[in-house]
Amino acid sequence: MMEILEYIGMALILIGGIFLFLGALGLVRMPDLYTRLQAGTKASTLGAMSTVLGVGLLHPDWILKILIIVIFIGVANPLSSHALARASYRKGVIPFSKNNIDKYKKAVKKQIKNLTS
Amino acid sequence: MKNVFIIILLVVIGYFLANTFADIPFGENRIGDIESSETVAGYYLSNTVEKSKVANVITAIVVNYRGLDTLGEVTVLFLASTGLASILYRRKEEEEDVERLNLPSSRIMRTGVRVLFPSIVLLGIYVFIHGHLTPGGGFQGGTIVATGFLLMLISYKGFNTNHNRMVWIESLAGLSFVGIGIWGLLSGNTFLENSTNVGVLNSLISGGLIPIIYIVVGFKVAVELTGILDILLKIKPKK
Amino acid sequence: MTIILTIVFTLMAIGLILSMFRFVKGPRSGDRAMALDTFSIIITAAMVLLAHVFERYIYVDVALIYAVLGFVGVIVIARYIEGAL
Amino acid sequence: MIFIILLIIMAVLLLAAAVYSIVHRDLLFAVMGTGIVSVVLSLFFYLLQAPDVALTEAAIGIALTTIIFIITIRNTTRDEDEIIDKENEKL
């Protein structure tokens, strides 16, 4: 039983490492800020969660604290990338788009108008 | 000319630093056998467990053996916060139109911060209550609590810290810190010496006065840092 | 087992270097803040893994602090970019 | 092997981030550079078996130092040479 858990844990750690690496690679390869945010957030969140959970499976008596870490990562990381995306858009970072699909521009203009008036 | 001079200076300093540290081999055991060691570290490592029943030796050093230093450290923090307040002093009439934030944050972020804030404060309290068992202690825990308050302060316009309550907590914490220290003096020991010896190693109730001192320090640091942040966030550049 | 750990740490190290590359190059402050975020999350994972390597439970506390506080710095920077502070 | 890999990478990253934060003209980026120095330094302390110090560095370096620096550059100028450059402010 313990050995099976150990193998699963090691597999999770390996997957986590690969996804952390892929997140960083996405950070470098993607063309603009928003796509970078996407790749970075998703891959690094799952990578960190999976690594941490893998360690939790290797040491079953650590599992409670490990779960707390996983939950915190899952709540906090998307939040920071959301804040970053919103702030950058409002400061005029134009998203890269092949077909010019941008429904957000109008809403921002309207909101800024409301705030200044 | 100045450039050349400074670079020569840097090279000289670097050379002498490297020369000095080349003589200290990295990773060498300089303590030796801790029971018979002549170093301070040997004394601390061999005596902490029996004398004060504290698992974390660094906590024992910071709060117990070098307690007077910690008093100085707390004083420095206190002086920093008062100094900052007096440097950035503004008159009462200027205070009227002060708003901390120019723009509201998004509703998602406000909700997220609202959900995370109690857990961050709980984490800070955990860190300073368990200062004698795990890494961390009063200073770190207080910093974490202050970070939680920082998160609220930068995302909510309506969130205000209660100044009177903060002053009260700070004075009470400072007084009890000094009081515990003087109690050590009165009972015939040195300042802040751990005169009680209760509990079992590695349980929550152990280490005598050390956890209590760290809790007090934690409250004091949290309040001081929150005060610093509050003052700093309220200043506005002149347009 | 050791070989897997070595592979994972190598991957993490390459990840750190790639995000440092993005940090140095990133044309806008948003990219740099994102690199900082990736840094802190990779380091959280590395810390938990090192706690396993050193076999000490108490080391997990540091990773816990990083998981909780790592995003505060990024949010502060985001609020500054927005012009809200 | 793990020790060596992490140590060399961290040494390079620390020095690179420090040089970056000294050299770059935009003070916001310099402050983010100190943030990276603090994050990597914390892992360094962790590797040198000093979890207490690592925790302190993490708690202080990651948010509090960043915000006091950011408040300062908001109240002074963001450009090191104080040449107000509209394009630069926008980034």
Next chain:
Amino acid sequence: MTNKKSIPLLKRKSSPGKFIYTFLIMFIIWLGFTTSFEPAELITGVFVSLIIALFTDRIFSCCGMRVLMPHKIIYFIQYFFVFIMALIKANFDVARRVISPDLPINPGIVKFKTKLTNSFARLVLANSITLTPGTLTIDAIGNTFYVHWIDVTSEEPEVAYKEIAESFEKILMKIYED
């Protein structure tokens, strides 16, 4: 109903349900931190959680105890599985996009309207959207979500809603809006 303004933070009402809910969650988190069941730790945990719940219950909790009803917990578990599946799918998606040499992306920002009114449910939805395939929540103004989509298939709000949010929202409606 639609453009309901959020209530200012300090004017929220505190209630026994909210208090107990906050206390329970805080106590569970405390147990996670300590991972020990010694009496001293438990008593300290109860004490600390009580104090925190006393000060923050109106900030922390949205709807009190009714989220913790048994049938809602079953929905939570269902949501968890849906979410984990989406997360894993998202990551293989990202991996495919990152590794393939010609970067198959067609990004754009779309919008859709959500039926959720509870702000906590919206937070959960926004975070889930950020972590699922190819989408990133940029903003939520009123009840409209603005989502950056890495591979836009349609600009229509209804289609976007169906593809991005529907599977999550169905369960969240059952948990928070009944």
Next chain:
Amino acid sequence: MQEEFNEIFIKYHEIITIGVYGTAIGLILIGLYAVLMKKNLVKIVIGLSIMDAGIHLLFVGIGYIQNGTAPIFSPGYENAGERMVDPVPQALVLTAIIIGFAITAVALSLIIRLYKHHHTAKIDQIKSLKW
């Protein structure tokens, strides 16, 4: 894992020594360079904090012991006192980090005050400092 670690430590001892001490000394020199050369006050404070970081690293590096573990007698490590690293430098650095933060805060508030008065944060333009 421990034996392998020892082998590597002895084999690559010079690289590790240069890695730790060299990084620390490098950080100190970079910080010092900024303090001496830069005109902007904020940059000077950044240089000070980097110098701080280098000194902390140097201290903790001196205290490290090969094959050591943290000086905490947690469950399972009650009798591991023989192979614990030196706790004294760590306690010193812990104090130094907090004090460094306080110093940075006060220095930055002074800079804000100076900027309000002189409308510049460059030392060569603050004329009233000369006499």
